[in-house]
Amino acid sequence: MRLFPSLLDNDRGGRIFMGLLGVVCVLVPIFNLAVPETSPFHMSTYTVTLLGKYLTFALLALSVDLIWGYCGILSLGHGAFFALGGYAMGMHLMRQIGERGVYGHPVLPDFMVFLNWEKLPWYWYGFDQFWFAMLMVMLVPGLLALVFGWLAFRSRVTGVYLSIITQALTFALMLAFFRNEMGFGGNNGLTDFKDILGFNLQSDGTRIGIFLASAIALTLAYLACRYIVDSKMGRVVKAVRDAEDRTRFLGYRVEQYKLWLFVFSAVLAGIAGALYVPQVGIINPGEFSPINSIELVIWVAVGGRGTLYGAIAGALLVNYGKTYFTAAMPEVWLFALGLLFVLVTRFLPAGIVGLLRRRGAEAAT
Amino acid sequence: MRPWRGLAAVLAAFILLLPTLPAAAEEADYDFSAAVDALRVKSYADKEVAISALADTGNDRSIEVLEGLLVGRLFYRKSDQRMVLAEPQDVDYEIRDAATGEPLGTTGKRKLKKIGINNKLRKHLRGTIARLNLAHNDPAVRMAAVKEMMRNLDAAASDLLRAAMARERDVKVREAIRSGIALADLDSPDAAIRLRAVTDLTGSLLPEARNRLSGLAERNADGSSSGPDETVSLAARKALQSIESKLALNRLAETVFFGLSLGSVLLLAAIGLAITFGVMGVINMAHGELIMLGAYTTYLVQLAMPNHLDYSLFVAIPAAFLVAGLFGIAIEQGVIRYLYGRPLETLLATFGISLILQQLVRTTISAQNVAVSNPSWMSGSMEINPALAITYNRLYILIFALLVFAALLAVLKRTSLGLQVRAVSQNRAMAKAMGIRSEWVDAMTFGLGSGIAGVAGVALSQLTNVGPNMGQSYIIDSFMVVVFGGVANLWGTLVGAMSLGVANKFLEPFAGAVLAKILVLVFIILFIQKRPRGLFPQKGRAAEG
Numbered sequence: 001m002r003l004f005p006s007l008l009d010n011d012r013g014g015r016i017f018m019g020l021l022g023v024v025c026v027l028v029p030i031f032n033l034a035v036p037e038t039s040p041f042h043m044s045t046y047t048v049t050l051l052g053k054y055l056t057f058a059l060l061a062l063s064v065d066l067i068w069g070y071c072g073i074l075s076l077g078h079g080a081f082f083a084l085g086g087y088a089m090g091m092h093l094m095r096q097i098g099e100r101g102v103y104g105h106p107v108l109p110d111f112m113v114f115l116n117w118e119k120l121p122w123y124w125y126g127f128d129q130f131w132f133a134m135l136m137v138m139l140v141p142g143l144l145a146l147v148f149g150w151l152a153f154r155s156r157v158t159g160v161y162l163s164i165i166t167q168a169l170t171f172a173l174m175l176a177f178f179r180n181e182m183g184f185g186g187n188n189g190l191t192d193f194k195d196i197l198g199f200n201l202q203s204d205g206t207r208i209g210i211f212l213a214s215a216i217a218l219t220l221a222y223l224a225c226r227y228i229v230d231s232k233m234g235r236v237v238k239a240v241r242d243a244e245d246r247t248r249f250l251g252y253r254v255e256q257y258k259l260w261l262f263v264f265s266a267v268l269a270g271i272a273g274a275l276y277v278p279q280v281g282i283i284n285p286g287e288f289s290p291i292n293s294i295e296l297v298i299w300v301a302v303g304g305r306g307t308l309y310g311a312i313a314g315a316l317l318v319n320y321g322k323t324y325f326t327a328a329m330p331e332v333w334l335f336a337l338g339l340l341f342v343l344v345t346r347f348l349p350a351g352i353v354g355l356l357r358r359r360g361a362e363a364a365t
Numbered sequence: 366m367r368p369w370r371g372l373a374a375v376l377a378a379f380i381l382l383l384p385t386l387p388a389a390a391e392e393a394d395y396d397f398s399a400a401v402d403a404l405r406v407k408s409y410a411d412k413e414v415a416i417s418a419l420a421d422t423g424n425d426r427s428i429e430v431l432e433g434l435l436v437g438r439l440f441y442r443k444s445d446q447r448m449v450l451a452e453p454q455d456v457d458y459e460i461r462d463a464a465t466g467e468p469l470g471t472t473g474k475r476k477l478k479k480i481g482i483n484n485k486l487r488k489h490l491r492g493t494i495a496r497l498n499l500a501h502n503d504p505a506v507r508m509a510a511v512k513e514m515m516r517n518l519d520a521a522a523s524d525l526l527r528a529a530m531a532r533e534r535d536v537k538v539r540e541a542i543r544s545g546i547a548l549a550d551l552d553s554p555d556a557a558i559r560l561r562a563v564t565d566l567t568g569s570l571l572p573e574a575r576n577r578l579s580g581l582a583e584r585n586a587d588g589s590s591s592g593p594d595e596t597v598s599l600a601a602r603k604a605l606q607s608i609e610s611k612l613a614l615n616r617l618a619e620t621v622f623f624g625l626s627l628g629s630v631l632l633l634a635a636i637g638l639a640i641t642f643g644v645m646g647v648i649n650m651a652h653g654e655l656i657m658l659g660a661y662t663t664y665l666v667q668l669a670m671p672n673h674l675d676y677s678l679f680v681a682i683p684a685a686f687l688v689a690g691l692f693g694i695a696i697e698q699g700v701i702r703y704l705y706g707r708p709l710e711t712l713l714a715t716f717g718i719s720l721i722l723q724q725l726v727r728t729t730i731s732a733q734n735v736a737v738s739n740p741s742w743m744s745g746s747m748e749i750n751p752a753l754a755i756t757y758n759r760l761y762i763l764i765f766a767l768l769v770f771a772a773l774l775a776v777l778k779r780t781s782l783g784l785q786v787r788a789v790s791q792n793r794a795m796a797k798a799m800g801i802r803s804e805w806v807d808a809m810t811f812g813l814g815s816g817i818a819g820v821a822g823v824a825l826s827q828l829t830n831v832g833p834n835m836g837q838s839y840i841i842d843s844f845m846v847v848v849f850g851g852v853a854n855l856w857g858t859l860v861g862a863m864s865l866g867v868a869n870k871f872l873e874p875f876a877g878a879v880l881a882k883i884l885v886l887v888f889i890i891l892f893i894q895k896r897p898r899g900l901f902p903q904k905g906r907a908a909e910g
Contacts, residue, residue, distance in 0.1 A: 074709045151890065151891070151894055154894070155893065155895075155897050157893055159708055160646075160647075160648045160708045160709065160712055161848065161893070163648075163709065164841070165893065168841050168844075168845065168886050168890065169886075169890070171841050171886070172882075172883045172886040172887065175882060176879070176880075176883055178879070179879055179880075290837075290841070291837075297713060298713065301713060334720050334721070334723065334724035334727075335720075335724050337717070337720055338718060338720035338721035339717065340717065341714055341717020341718075341720070342700055342717040342718060344713075345707075345713050345714040345717075346700060346703055346704070346714060
């Protein structure tokens with residue numbers, strides 16, 4: 001039996017990443033659940049959740065790498081798709097609270113009771129069903145990407161124009177979600193979740209379950225992305241990145257390729273958001289803020305774009321750095337992040353992966 | 366003989382009068398002081414007489430004394446019976462002489478005795494003060510007095526206004542007095558007078574006129590007029606209509622002004638971006654932070670010259686231009702020039718710089734917003750009519766934005782640097798071939814654009830909060846302006862900024878501030894569909910670059 005699917009035959013980085021992820025997925029549950037808390041080898045549930053959060057960020061970075069690294073579309077609004085997926089999941093979790101809310105209303109979430117709303121807005125219907133919520137997790141970001149991408153790519157909005165327009169999109173959504181009238185909890189967002197599919201969200205077992213679900217989602221998404229970039233479509237997409245006009249003259253419908261890749265990427269981002277929310281226990285409009293979307297682009301840039309595994313490595317590294325710095329020296333973090341932006345674009349255009357590759361090539365000669 | 370005698374008489378009279386002149390002034394002072402002292406009498410009837418006598422002295426200070434009496438600030442000192450005006454401090458009173466205004470330090474509450482008044486006296490006082498103010502030399506004081514009287518019109522007030530009307534020469538004050546008389550006449554028992562009063566009030570923008578007329582124009586449930594006279598009600602309705610249409614016009618003017626004011630802010634924020642983006646094709650995401658640096662420069666300049674706040678802005682404008690411009694050149698030389706041809710990377714790198722600049726301000730100055738004060742000439746507002754007032758700070762910033770625009774236009778069209786900038790923005794390779802040092806032009810352009818961002822920061826510090834995050838909110842807006850107006854076209858930036866500002870303000874009443882902003886963003890996203898190169902696209906080969 002093969003250890004890795006044939007998709008990864010030419011993907012050494014991918015195989016390393018898969019192997020590591022597999023090992024982590026075996027070790028984490030053991031260290032968290034089987035090793036007693038008194039042992040120094042015990043892994044706290046906080047750490048498990050943190051790792052799970054990183055994995056969702058890695059999935060998000062993967063979705064950005066797919067369009068930026070392979071198609072040259074720099075989206076500064078991917079956080080919006082992530083947040084929309086998160087909101088869809090949050091709405092499901094809100095409906096699961098039921099009568100356990102502060103006001104004990106059987107249907108309405110607390111914030112609606114607080115705002116004196118009489119009944120559930122129509123767009124909240126169906127979210128009590130898990131399958132419906134999961135459908136929406138993919139459908140809402142996908143549809144938004146479809147409409148937005150159709151409008152943008154059709155009129156050939158490219159380069160920095162597209163970047164800023166996507167940033168305006170997420171900015172507009174942030175302003176909209178801050179409004180109480182929108183019916184998504186306004187400033188406070190959605191929080192105070194109790195359980196998912198009947199499992200208590202606070203229990204160790206559930207946390208491990210969501211961690212594993214994130215790992216599986218990341219693995220499947222990685223394989224799907226690898227499949228796409230290795231397919232014929234992937235080659236056309238790379239051609240679009242390198243010479244858009246030439247590809248168009250060769251008779252390819254450039255807009256179609258860009259559009260479907262963009263939609264797929266948005267769906268991945270939505271799934272990442274849906275996995276993120278139950279782990280951190282809150283979703284609020286701050287997730288839409290433009291700085292989040294730009295930050296995730298730098299994860300990809302640090303790791304090395306156009307490699308898929310580079311994006312994952314970058315997301316894990318930068319977020320580990322963020323966790324460390326914001327706890328140890330909060331004032332330094334923004335300096336560090338800012339410098340990271342400058343140094344990576346200036347000296348490491350291919351990211352850490354590119355650096356390692358160059359070292360490897362030098363060693364081989 | 367005769368002329369000689371006449372001259373001698375005049376001379377003699379003059380010589381006789383000469384020494385008495387200062388003495389006469391002293392005597393007047395003494396009279397006034399005595400008139401003030403007369404207020405100390407016990408009986409209210411005597412006080413009324415004393416008030417009238419005081420008013421008749423014609424002394425400028427009498428208004429102040431009477432107003433003090435009205436609000437209960439007129440006392441006499443128990444020790445020496447001196448009349449004083451007192452301002453309450455924490456526990457004690459700060460007192461000054463009522464007759465001369467000479468400060469007398471602070472004193473305990475117990476050492477003073479208040480001059481009491483009753484309701485009848487209060488009414489008399491109000492009338493007297495109004496009469497004195499109506500006769501004041503300064504038209505602004507007379508105007509304020511008329512307005513004050515309009516709040517509380519009775520027969521006495523109406524008589525006073527009529528008397529003042531006969532003397533009044535100032536057109537604006539006459540207009541106000543006429544409205545006041547008409548308002549008073551609305552209560553007249555004579556229908557003809559009421560009708561004339563209604564006609565006089567047609568088109569008046571005073572809120573009182575509108576309130577009174579809408580009371581008269583009200584209909585009962587069966588459609589008949591509620592007022593006693595049908596013709597007066599009809600006229601009132603007509604007058605009200607004309608007032609409403611005039612008010613609507615004023616509201617429109619106000620909205621347009623607010624829109625232009627927002628547009629001027631957008632213009633200031635966007636114009637620097639327009640030239641850097643237009644010439645170099647790179648988006649400087651740190652542009653907002655350069656605006657912030659300009660605002661902080663204003664703050665520091667004000668800290669450095671706390672005694673000359675009124676002039677601080679004139680120092681701050683060149684200072685901010687230099688600070689932001691130097692930062693801009695440093696950014697260009699340190700980072701951007703290595704990234705030409707890679708606009709997306711430039712965008713990310715400059716975003717990193719914006720984070721660094723924000724944190725720099727946070728750690729060196731303060732994470733909180735800082736207080737930038739407005740010079741006195743920037744505060745206050747210009748009242749065009751009772752329904753429309755324009756605040757000076759917005760007006761000056763609008764003018765300032767247009768001046769900056771004109772200056773930049775002049776630089777680009779009239780100087781050799783401008784010529785080179787335009788050449789590089791149209792065709793870099795060709796410009797280089799003609800011997801233009803395009804690297805130098807890039808650095809200068811970036812410095813110029815950044816300097817203008819700093820100047821914009823000075824203006825913005827007068828309108829909004831100054832804090833480390835203030836720049837972030839402008840980058841999307843300014844980019845929208847540039848995209849909407851068309852790249853590398855300053856006129857496009859002007860039109861784009863003004864139309865976006867006005868559109869925003871017109872949408873606000875219907876949609877609320879946040880939704881208006883969202884609608885404008887959505888509109889621009891759709892607009893780019895139709896005109897991807899903005900309102901005023903560059904034509905010809907340059908457009909294909």
